Amino acid sequence: MAQTGNGPLSGVRVVELAGIGPGPFAAMHLADLGADVVRVDRPGGSGIGVDPAHDLTNRGKRSVLVDLKAPEGPGQVLGLAERADVLIEGYRPGVAERLGVGPEACLARNPRLVYGRMTGWGQDGPLADTAGHDIGYIALTGALGMTGTADGPPVAPANLLGDYAGGSLYLVIGILAALQHARTEGGSGQVVDAAIVDGTAHLTTMIRGMLEAGAWQDRRAANLLDGGAPFYGTYETADGGHMAVGALEQRFYAEFLRLLGLADEVPPREDFARWGALRTAIADRFRTRTREEWTAVFDGSDACVAPVLSLREAPDHPHLAARGTFVQHAGVTQPAPAPRFSRTPGAVRGGPALPGADTEAVARDWDVPALTTTDRPGDGTEEGPQR
Numbered sequence: 001m002a003q004t005g006n007g008p009l010s011g012v013r014v015v016e017l018a019g020i021g022p023g024p025f026a027a028m029h030l031a032d033l034g035a036d037v038v039r040v041d042r043p044g045g046s047g048i049g050v051d052p053a054h055d056l057t058n059r060g061k062r063s064v065l066v067d068l069k070a071p072e073g074p075g076q077v078l079g080l081a082e083r084a085d086v087l088i089e090g091y092r093p094g095v096a097e098r099l100g101v102g103p104e105a106c107l108a109r110n111p112r113l114v115y116g117r118m119t120g121w122g123q124d125g126p127l128a129d130t131a132g133h134d135i136g137y138i139a140l141t142g143a144l145g146m147t148g149t150a151d152g153p154p155v156a157p158a159n160l161l162g163d164y165a166g167g168s169l170y171l172v173i174g175i176l177a178a179l180q181h182a183r184t185e186g187g188s189g190q191v192v193d194a195a196i197v198d199g200t201a202h203l204t205t206m207i208r209g210m211l212e213a214g215a216w217q218d219r220r221a222a223n224l225l226d227g228g229a230p231f232y233g234t235y236e237t238a239d240g241g242h243m244a245v246g247a248l249e250q251r252f253y254a255e256f257l258r259l260l261g262l263a264d265e266v267p268p269r270e271d272f273a274r275w276g277a278l279r280t281a282i283a284d285r286f287r288t289r290t291r292e293e294w295t296a297v298f299d300g301s302d303a304c305v306a307p308v309l310s311l312r313e314a315p316d317h318p319h320l321a322a323r324g325t326f327v328q329h330a331g332v333t334q335p336a337p338a339p340r341f342s343r344t345p346g347a348v349r350g351g352p353a354l355p356g357a358d359t360e361a362v363a364r365d366w367d368v369p370a371l372t373t374t375d376r377p378g379d380g381t382e383e384g385p386q387r
Helices: 022-032 073-082 095-099 103-109 134-140 160-182 196-203 205-212 250-260 272-286 291-298 318-323 359-365
Strands: 013-017 036-041 062-065 086-089 114-119 190-195 232-236 242-246 305-307 326-329 332-335
Touching: 013 022, 013 073, 022 036, 022 086, 022 114, 022 160, 036 073, 062 359, 073 103, 086 160, 095 103, 103 114, 114 160, 134 160, 134 196, 160 190, 160 196, 190 196, 232 272, 242 291, 250 272, 250 291, 291 305
Parallel strands: 013 036, 013 086, 036 062, 086 114, 114 190
Antiparallel strands: 232 242, 242 305, 326 332
16 A cells, blocks of 8 residues: 555655665655655666665655666656656756656656755756765865864764755755645746755855854864864763763853862863863863763763763663654664654654565556556666765
8 A cells, every 4th residue: 555644744745766875865754754755766776785675764665666778667757757746866967867757857747746856066067977975075065174183184974964964954955845835826846956065065154154253263173163172072981982072151161060070170261272271181080980970970960961872872872762762663773753743743654665566556556557567677777876
């Protein structure tokens, strides 16, 4: 039967042309919120190198297998697009058009379709046709240059900042806004060009304002929020663990020093020239106890101190456990849908979609019988996504 639920996007149909990284995550987010997401997988797989049964970004979706190089392939996708509200693709610019499933072809079949395009560099510009990955996108926007220590290189924050924060979430925002427009009187479908460079640059808006105002130095670890301040950063504990300190406001800082046992032993934080001495004193004190011991010291306080947990440790933290921030589905621990809704909660409604497993069901539910028609197998290759 069709994937339905009581999430706020229940009844919304989404076609996802299989890719890797930010496109699948954006589609997963829509599925978490109740949309019926059909992933169009290609013969031979996406090349991500992960067993599809463990690819959590495909949870809650259904999969059909379509070879866009085969004669019937483009028509099968257009048949889905005709019955969809949203289509997501992450190819390099021009590839979808060459495959016969670009915006013009899809919108001709469905004028109210929201056509979401997920790329790193965007649909135009000198780099639009070149390959790339998260680290390069955030490098050019200035975001990567803000990470790391003053005497070390920038540190890549996995692919969370570019692919997912600057990419997936901006695509979702764009899709939802365009969907609202398409459903208003006189509205129509349109193309959403979500480029990771655009989204990541947008994320730096507040800091750029501070830079222009002279309140931010354009170098690493020299500012209030980049590890430059001794009261905003991480410190090693006696057992090799780390504690994160974010005692920005004066009253929280006072509580931090009191619980740390340094209230009367350190220079005032307003004395920038002595920040080095302040940092050393804090670091020396943190190294006197284990992470677990310091966690107990600061537990329940307003000192704004937290243990730095690993991915495997995080789900067991009492606060996250109490909120159900992580859930188990089919024996797999994974992040719960976010954000939360009081009337239309999202949910993990199924495990990762297996390539082609739902072709017959989708053909029936969406009334696209052409999905089950295959004239000949193709080579399954397409020009890869801009990643």
